Amino acid sequence: MQGDLKVEAAELRNAIAAGQIIVYYQPKVGLFTGQALGVEALVRWQHPKRGLVFPDDFIPAAERSGVMTELTDFVLDQAAGQYAQWQANGIDLPVAVNLSASSLVNAALPDKITAVCNRHGISHRGLALEITETSVMADSKAAVAVLAALAERGFVMAIDDFGTGFSSLAYLAKLPVSVVKIDKSFVLDVVDNDADAHIVHGIIELVHGLGKHVVAEGVESQEALDLLLLMGCDQGQGYHWSRPVPAAELTAWVTKHQHVITVAGHETGMFTRAPIPANEAKRLAVLQRYRILDTACEAIFDEIAAVAAKVCGTPMSAVSLVDAERQWFKARVGLKVAETTRDLAFCAHTIMDPTHLLVVNDATTDERFAANPLVTGDPNIRFYAGASLVAPDGSAVGTLCVIDSKPRRLSVAQLKVLRQLAAHVIAIFEAKQQLAELAQGRATPGQRELCLAS
Numbered sequence: 001m002q003g004d005l006k007v008e009a010a011e012l013r014n015a016i017a018a019g020q021i022i023v024y025y026q027p028k029v030g031l032f033t034g035q036a037l038g039v040e041a042l043v044r045w046q047h048p049k050r051g052l053v054f055p056d057d058f059i060p061a062a063e064r065s066g067v068m069t070e071l072t073d074f075v076l077d078q079a080a081g082q083y084a085q086w087q088a089n090g091i092d093l094p095v096a097v098n099l100s101a102s103s104l105v106n107a108a109l110p111d112k113i114t115a116v117c118n119r120h121g122i123s124h125r126g127l128a129l130e131i132t133e134t135s136v137m138a139d140s141k142a143a144v145a146v147l148a149a150l151a152e153r154g155f156v157m158a159i160d161d162f163g164t165g166f167s168s169l170a171y172l173a174k175l176p177v178s179v180v181k182i183d184k185s186f187v188l189d190v191v192d193n194d195a196d197a198h199i200v201h202g203i204i205e206l207v208h209g210l211g212k213h214v215v216a217e218g219v220e221s222q223e224a225l226d227l228l229l230l231m232g233c234d235q236g237q238g239y240h241w242s243r244p245v246p247a248a249e250l251t252a253w254v255t256k257h258q259h260v261i262t263v264a265g266h267e268t269g270m271f272t273r274a275p276i277p278a279n280e281a282k283r284l285a286v287l288q289r290y291r292i293l294d295t296a297c298e299a300i301f302d303e304i305a306a307v308a309a310k311v312c313g314t315p316m317s318a319v320s321l322v323d324a325e326r327q328w329f330k331a332r333v334g335l336k337v338a339e340t341t342r343d344l345a346f347c348a349h350t351i352m353d354p355t356h357l358l359v360v361n362d363a364t365t366d367e368r369f370a371a372n373p374l375v376t377g378d379p380n381i382r383f384y385a386g387a388s389l390v391a392p393d394g395s396a397v398g399t400l401c402v403i404d405s406k407p408r409r410l411s412v413a414q415l416k417v418l419r420q421l422a423a424h425v426i427a428i429f430e431a432k433q434q435l436a437e438l439a440q441g442r443a444t445p446g447q448r449e450l451c452l453a454s
């Protein structure tokens with residue numbers, strides 16, 4: 001540890017010019033799939049005399065000496081260039097860049113970041129931005145205006161180091177950020193420290209309740225990962241997967257660990273992230289209780305999917321379960337893949353409103369889906385209709401859906417059948433769960449009678 005270095009502006013400027021400032025990348029990983037969903041750009045100084053200097057040792061000096069803007073510009077440029085390069089190699093890894101308080105109050109920031117994207121020919125979803133709650137609070141009015149402008153342009157923004165500031169929680173609902181990163185100080189010891197575990201669990205519920213995604217920083221062990229999964233956390237970042245490393249090493253890591261291949265065409269336009277239902281934590285708990293994810297095919301569900309496709313006259317159908325990171329197909333007709341990421345899933349939109357069916361007559365004219373790789377590429381979805389699988393407590397765990405590569409319309413009678421079949425699917429999930437509990441001797445006497453009678 002070197003501590004806050006007393007360096008002058010000129011020395012830092014020279015370091016940037018001399019190529020001594022380098023950007024390392026650390027993956028953000030989907031907890032269920034282990035898939036890298038993005039990376040964070042973390043700056044280092046390869047100092048000729050001091051060796052590798054960490055940001056905590058020179059960023060304060062950069063702030064004091066007024067070089068922070070140049071440093072941020074440099075990192076944004078590197079990050080955008082790296083994203084473009086990965087993209088060209090079929091790797092889809094949005095890069096998150098840390099913004100300091102001084103950048104956030106600059107009204108020209110949205111134009112500047114847009115210009116960086118244009119220069120590198122990348123869409124706005126290629127650059128994500130991380131801001132700390134304290135930096136927003138420093139000049140909240142100006143910061144919120146800049147954030148709103150960035151959100152409007154489609155940049156994904158995250159609140160960093162969440163839990164360490166002293167600001168009120170009310171601001172969290174108002175800020176146009178879609179991701180919250182739990183500070184690593186709560187996560188490092190989450191397995192052994194009960195207070196930390198309660199804090200982390202509480203933050204996850206709070207953040208999901210506000211409809212945002214949550215990332216845990218500082219995940220160092222399998223035990224921490226397991227616990228975070230149980231708590232319903234979406235993503236993690238930490239030494240358990242990878243330290244921050246140079247771009248080439250990160251590419252090697254991703255190539256080795258990426259088991260869901262990215263789909264070509266991801267870059268064709270604005271492509272939004274999956275929406276998160278307000279009751280997400282409860283919904284995921286219900287889904288877990290069914291113990292249905294990643295189980296083998298079962299004839300009963302294959303039959304229901306086949307009947308749905310036949311009644312609706314579509315070549316494709318599925319019983320799709322939406323978990324934190326993906327949709328996984330318990331049954332599928334005419335679909336090649338066993339799962340997709342959640343962001344690609346039409347079903348992730350269906351479950352937002354469990355009482356209604358989602359019907360997309362022509363996906364190419366629907367701005368939520370027009371740029372979706374499943375629309376622009378194989379299986380070229382044009383038509384989609386999905387009925388939520390609604391558990392008795394009202395949570396939608398997935399859908400029964402029918403799909404076509406041609407635009408079309410369904411009759412009211414066909415939609416009714418789809419809804420009825422979806423009700424059958426959930427009834428079978430419930431029955432199977434009750435039987436399993438009975439087998440384990442955990443059922444109440446009432447449940448036992450019910451099971452025996454049926």
Ligand code: C2E
Nearest residue numbers: 042043054055056075098099100218219220237238239244
């Ligand atoms: P941060 O944004 O909270 O970044 C995460 C820090 O946690 C990184 O430290 C990373 O190496 C570290 N980390 C990641 N996983 C683990 C883990 O499992 N265990 C432990 N103990 N640590 C982990 P790093 O790279 O030293 O960066 C420190 C801080 O410097 C960053 O904290 C960020 O606030 C700042 N920073 C880095 N690059 C930039 C930049 O380009 N611009 C700005 N404004 N700030 C930057």
Ligand code: CA
Nearest residue numbers: 040098130160
């Ligand atoms: Ca960060």
Ligand code: CA
Nearest residue numbers: 160161183217
């Ligand atoms: Ca952080």
